Each structure stands twice: as C-alpha cells, then as structure tokens.
Amino acid sequence: MFASNKMNVLVALGSNVSDDLSESLEVVERAIEILLVNSIKLSNKSQIYQTPAFPMGAGPDFINCVLAAETDLSPEELLSELHEIEASLGRVRHKRWAQRVIDIDLLSYENLVKPNEDVVNSWIEMALTEQMERTPEHMILPHPRIQDRGFVLVPMADVVPDWRHPVLGKTTVEMRDALSEGVLDEIRKYQPNN
Numbered sequence: 009m010f011a012s013n014k015m016n017v018l019v020a021l022g023s024n025v026s027d028d029l030s031e032s033l034e035v036v037e038r039a040i041e042i043l044l045v046n047s048i049k050l051s052n053k054s055q056i057y058q059t060p061a062f063p064m065g066a067g068p069d070f071i072n073c074v075l076a077a078e079t080d081l082s083p084e085e086l087l088s089e090l091h092e093i094e095a096s097l098g099r100v101r102h103k104r105w106a107q108r109v110i111d112i113d114l115l116s117y118e119n120l121v122k123p124n125e126d127v128v129n130s131w132i133e134m135a136l137t138e139q140m141e142r143t144p145e146h147m148i149l150p151h152p153r154i155q156d157r158g159f160v161l162v163p164m165a166d167v168v169p170d171w172r173h174p175v176l177g178k179t180t181v182e183m184r185d186a187l188s189e190g191v192l193d194e195i196r197k198y199q200p201n202n
Contacts (some may be wrong), residue, residue, distance in 0.1 A: 015138050016079040017048065018088065018115040018168065020151075020160050022072040024061055025109045030200060032071040035201045039093055040075065043112075046076035047089045054163030056198040067108075073114070086090060087147060090114060091148040115151045117162065119174045122149040128175050150174060155183045156193040 021039055033056060041185035044050060052094045061067040072087035079086055090112040098109040111196035121128055123146055131144065139153070154160055155176060164171070169181045176183070184192070 013080050014049070014075050015080070015118040016051075016172070017077050018164065019043070019048070019071050019075045019077060019080050019090070019109075020072065020113045020115050020163070022059075022070045022111045022159065023074070023109060024068045024070040024178045027068045029058060029198065031199065033200075035097055036071050038080075039110050039112060040095060042093050042096070043075070043077075043089075045079060046153060047086060048075070048079045048091075049124050050075060051091050052076040052167040054166035057159065057163055057195050058198045059159035059195050070159060071161055072159045074160065074167055076167040080164070083114065083120060083122065083147060083149060087114050092112075111167060112138055113151055113160075114147075114149070115154055115164070116171070116174075119172075120149050122147055125175055128152060132175070158184070158187050158195050161187065162192070 021036045022087075023035040023039075025032050025035055036056070040053075052075070057072045059070045059072050063071060085093060094110050094112055101174065128148055128150070131139075131148055132143070132155070144152075150173060151160075154164075155173065155178070164180045165184050169179065171180045172178065173183065178186075189199075
C-alpha cells in the first residue's frame with residue numbers, strides 16, 4: 009500500500025481591511041474558500057478572533073483564524089499559492105506590518121525546519137526592531153514568530169493544542185500560556201454586531 013502524499017500544514021489568516029470587522033471577516037472567509045478550491049483540504053478551523061493590530065497603532069483591529077489542513081503541494085508551491093490569493097484579494101506589500109486587506113501565513117509544513125535550525129533560530133532570536141526592517145531572503149519554516157504572537161497561538165490552540173514546535177520543543181498551549189496576561193486579554197472571540 010502506498011503512503012498518502014498529503015502533508016499536514018498550519019495556515020494563519022488575518023485581515024484589517026477597514027474599521028468594519030464584518031468586511032475583514034468577509035475577506036478572510038473568501039480567502040479560505042479559494043484555498044479550499046485550489047490548495048488544501050481542511051482538517052480543522054479555529055474560531056474567529058478579534059485582535060489589535062501589531063505593532064500597536066498599525067491600523068484597525070484584525071480578524072484572525074488558523075486552519076489545520078492537508079495539501080499535496082510542496083512548501084514553495086503552497087507559499088506561492090498563498091501569495092497569489094493575497095494578491096487576488098487586493099493585498100499590496102508596501103511595508104512590513106502595515107494595515108492589510110489580507111495576510112496569509114504558512115505557519116508549519118509537516119514540522120519541516122527550513123532552511124535549517126540555525127537560520128530559524130536566528131530569526132526567532134532577532135530583536136523586534138530588526139524584524140521590522142528585514143525580510144527573509146528565503147522561506148523559513150516553521151514561521152519564526154509563532155511563539156511571540158497571541159493572535160496566532162490563541163486560534164492555533166483551538167485546532168492543534170498539542171502541536172510541538174520542531175525547534176523550540178514547546179506545544180501550542182505551552183507557548184500560548186507563556187505570553188503575558190495583557191497580550192492574551194486583548195484577544196477576543198469575534199462577536200458580530202447585532
């Protein structure tokens with residue numbers, strides 16, 4: 009019997025297209041629809057969360073969620089597809105961490121460490137000021153900011169609480185619980201206005 013060529017992936021989606029969170033939610037839902045048609049088979053989807061823009065003051069609140077999925081695309085093909093979906097929905101990359109129509113990040117691909125553990129560690133340990141100025145020259149997996157971001161870890165805990173970071177060795181829940189209460193208090197389940 010042949011092994012499946014499906015690879016497990018984690019994908020984070022966010023939008024702060026406007027002050028109207030329902031508009032941001034529509035963009036995230038549209039991105040998920042496109043992903044399901046073109047790139048992935050959904051295993052699990054987190055709840056939708058409302059989170060402040062990062063860094064503080066970078067725009068309106070975000071709508072965020074995380075998908076656990078399977079794909080038969082390579083990491084490079086999937087990342088290219090994510091960028092194409094972002095562009096099709098109107099994302100223009102002016103500067104890092106600016107207000108954006110849609111942001112789709114490949115968090116993990118079958119626990120692959122890419123390009124190698126030293127490079128991943130250098131990005132994990134990089135000072136925030138340097139992170140804001142530099143853009144990786146190549147794909148880095150797992151995403152080097154997972155452990156720092158409540159807006160990723162809280163929805164990740166919905167879908168893969170026991171996922172273990174292949175470099176840091178900590179689970180999703182352990183990384184989430186290591187964040188400050190202040191960070192976690194800012195992340196709320198999205199409640200549409202009635």
